[in-house]
Amino acid sequence: MLNIYMKEKRKVIDEVMEGYLNKLKYPSVIAEGMKYSLFNGGKRLRPMLLLMTLEALGVDEKKGYATATAIEMIHSYSLVHDDLPALDNDDYRRGKLTTHKKFGEAEAILIGDALLTHSFNVISAGNIDLGGEKVARLVALTSSYAGINGMIGGQMIDIESEGKKVELPTLQYIHTHKTGMMIKLPVEAACIIGEAPEETTTKLVEYSELIGLAFQIKDDILDIEGEFEKIGKPVGSDEELEKSTYPQIFGLEKTKEILSEKIEKAKSVAVEALGEEKAELFIGLADFIGNREN
Amino acid sequence: MLNIYMKEKRKVIDEVMEGYLNKLKYPSVIAEGMKYSLFNGGKRLRPMLLLMTLEALGVDEKKGYATATAIEMIHSYSLVHDDLPALDNDDYRRGKLTTHKKFGEAEAILIGDALLTHSFNVISAGNIDLGGEKVARLVALTSSYAGINGMIGGQMIDIESEGKKVELPTLQYIHTHKTGMMIKLPVEAACIIGEAPEETTTKLVEYSELIGLAFQIKDDILDIEGEFEKIGKPVGSDEELEKSTYPQIFGLEKTKEILSEKIEKAKSVAVEALGEEKAELFIGLADFIGNREN
Numbered sequence: 001m002l003n004i005y006m007k008e009k010r011k012v013i014d015e016v017m018e019g020y021l022n023k024l025k026y027p028s029v030i031a032e033g034m035k036y037s038l039f040n041g042g043k044r045l046r047p048m049l050l051l052m053t054l055e056a057l058g059v060d061e062k063k064g065y066a067t068a069t070a071i072e073m074i075h076s077y078s079l080v081h082d083d084l085p086a087l088d089n090d091d092y093r094r095g096k097l098t099t100h101k102k103f104g105e106a107e108a109i110l111i112g113d114a115l116l117t118h119s120f121n122v123i124s125a126g127n128i129d130l131g132g133e134k135v136a137r138l139v140a141l142t143s144s145y146a147g148i149n150g151m152i153g154g155q156m157i158d159i160e161s162e163g164k165k166v167e168l169p170t171l172q173y174i175h176t177h178k179t180g181m182m183i184k185l186p187v188e189a190a191c192i193i194g195e196a197p198e199e200t201t202t203k204l205v206e207y208s209e210l211i212g213l214a215f216q217i218k219d220d221i222l223d224i225e226g227e228f229e230k231i232g233k234p235v236g237s238d239e240e241l242e243k244s245t246y247p248q249i250f251g252l253e254k255t256k257e258i259l260s261e262k263i264e265k266a267k268s269v270a271v272e273a274l275g276e277e278k279a280e281l282f283i284g285l286a287d288f289i290g291n292r293e294n
Numbered sequence: 295m296l297n298i299y300m301k302e303k304r305k306v307i308d309e310v311m312e313g314y315l316n317k318l319k320y321p322s323v324i325a326e327g328m329k330y331s332l333f334n335g336g337k338r339l340r341p342m343l344l345l346m347t348l349e350a351l352g353v354d355e356k357k358g359y360a361t362a363t364a365i366e367m368i369h370s371y372s373l374v375h376d377d378l379p380a381l382d383n384d385d386y387r388r389g390k391l392t393t394h395k396k397f398g399e400a401e402a403i404l405i406g407d408a409l410l411t412h413s414f415n416v417i418s419a420g421n422i423d424l425g426g427e428k429v430a431r432l433v434a435l436t437s438s439y440a441g442i443n444g445m446i447g448g449q450m451i452d453i454e455s456e457g458k459k460v461e462l463p464t465l466q467y468i469h470t471h472k473t474g475m476m477i478k479l480p481v482e483a484a485c486i487i488g489e490a491p492e493e494t495t496t497k498l499v500e501y502s503e504l505i506g507l508a509f510q511i512k513d514d515i516l517d518i519e520g521e522f523e524k525i526g527k528p529v530g531s532d533e534e535l536e537k538s539t540y541p542q543i544f545g546l547e548k549t550k551e552i553l554s555e556k557i558e559k560a561k562s563v564a565v566e567a568l569g570e571e572k573a574e575l576f577i578g579l580a581d582f583i584g585n586r587e588n
Contacts, residue, residue: 024442024443026442026447027442027447027450027451027454029450030442030446030447030450031442077407081403081404081407084400084403086398086399086400086403087400104380105380106378106380106381106453107450107453109375109378109380109381109403110375110446110450110453112407113371113375113406113407113410114441114442114446116407116410117410117437117441117442117446118437118441118442119437120414120433120436120437121433121434121437121438121441123433124430124433124434124437125434125438127430128430131426131427132425132426132428132429132430132431133425133426134426135426135429135430135433136418136421136422136426136429136430136433137418137426139414139415139417139429139430139433140415140418140419142414143411143412143413143414143415143418143419144415144419146411147408147411147412147415148320148325148328148408148411148412149318149320152324152404152407152408152411153320153321153324156323156401157321159400159401159404160321160323
């Protein structure tokens with residue numbers, strides 16, 4: 001059920017995103033670099049979460065296309081900048097050359113900047129049908145979750161923590177901010193678009209926080225147990241950079257238990273928010289995150 | 295007259311911007327880096343243009359504070375990223391260490407990203423009084439002028455053109471996009487905020503295009519004739535990078551003539567738009583740009 005849905009939605013989202021990017025032509029290195037970075041084999045988890053939430057709320061998913069595109073552009077820019085030599089210095093992502101390896105370092109900085117900037121164009125100019133009030137709220141939410149108080153904050157503390165033994169609260173700050181905010185964002189954005197009741201929004205946001213955390217914990221486990229072919233980057237690269245991880249603090253077995261707890265809790269919150277039937281995809285996605293191999 | 299106005303507005307704008315930045319605390323290196331980069335001794339030309347235009351339209355300048363702040367944040371992020379080793383590799387700007395020299399390279403990339411992202415928060419969450427429709431239009435305009443079809447486009451072609459002899463159309467593309475769009479932006483944004491008649495908007499936008507071009511031509515002249523103490527960067531640094539400039543194509547004397555023409559045309563367009571009296575500051579600013587020594 002979830003697999004079919006994911007495959008279908010990935011196709012829809014990719015087509016929508018391509019439509020937006022095909023309008024951009026010049027300078028060609030920026031236009032091509034934006035496309036290369038956005039179409040990097042990603043799972044489209046964030047756009048899918050947005051469409052899933054709209055569907056659960058009984059709202060036409062087309063109303064979410066622009067916002068889903070914008071959020072994926074921001075996710076994509078963050079990967080481009082994270083991979084830069086001054087940051088993680090990664091040559092490969094999902095088995096493909098990183099943007100700066102493919103286009104050059106100056107170019108990758110500007111390609112990332114262009115993706116970030118253009119995301120706000122898509123979320124505003126692309127959402128005229130939603131009306132100005134919703135656009136203003138979506139821009140405020142997105143810029144908050146992606147900025148210093150959100151994703152960038154998490155990324156900064158992650159970098160500062162390299163090579164240090166950090167306490168659990170710091171690790172939790174990194175997880176909730178670096179990855180968590182951008183997983184929460186599509187769910188909360190869908191609740192704005194679909195005018196969800198406050199209680200439903202609260203529950204769905206809790207769900208997104210739980211799977212966001214689970215996603216990050218699973219990443220840490222995969223970095224120890226995964227295979228290069230599947231995760232597309234060298235196994236143990238976190239360890240090499242002496243990054244703080246759950247396994248480092250709790251050990252591998254306890255970490256797996258925590259992962260399990262988060263997944264189960266996420267599933268029950270989804271059912272509380274939407275009822276058994278409408279929660280099906282949310283339950284499937286939580287399991288998918290816990291079981292994924294890349 | 296202009297000098298007093300500039301000094302007064304610079305103070306107002308700096309206080310407003312400080313208010314926005316003081317709300318940001320953590321991670322401290324990002325919060326401090328944003329402040330360091332934004333308070334770098336800049337002339338606040340773009341915010342001032344916005345306030346000037348509102349005043350000429352008879353609109354309370356307070357309505358422009360958030361948008362002026364956002365535009366200056368974007369200008370500031372673009373300088374932070376332009377100065378990076380992979381781009382212009384500048385150690386100093388206006389006699390102060392550049393952001394990456396002060397905070398480190400990874401940090402400067404993220405500080406720039408944070409300024410750009412937060413600008414959209416200020417322009418949305420900070421403009422609630424304007425209503426959603428205007429916010430949506432301001433976000434669309436800003437993201438367009440700052441992105442691939444605007445400033446970033448100009449920056450990319452500028453980099454591509456280094457060490458090459460470029461034709462005039464390419465140089466004009468670089469000028470109108472790299473610098474021009476962000477000088478046009480505050481004027482056009484003020485026309486949205488102040489609901490200016492279409493004809494006034496057209497004229498004022500033309501004014502802003504002319505002074506934007508003049509600003510860039512003057513920059514090229516200063517790079518040849520200026521003094522380090524005044525311009526705050528090594529004289530001849532464009533030449534060193536073999537950047538294309540007006541003096542390279544037209545020679546220094548002809549370039550000075552072109553500058554003069556643009557300034558005079560800008561002044562007459564301002565009078566057409568606003569009448570002799572209300573155009574006073576616009577005339578003063580055009581002359582200021584033509585005569586500035588840094």
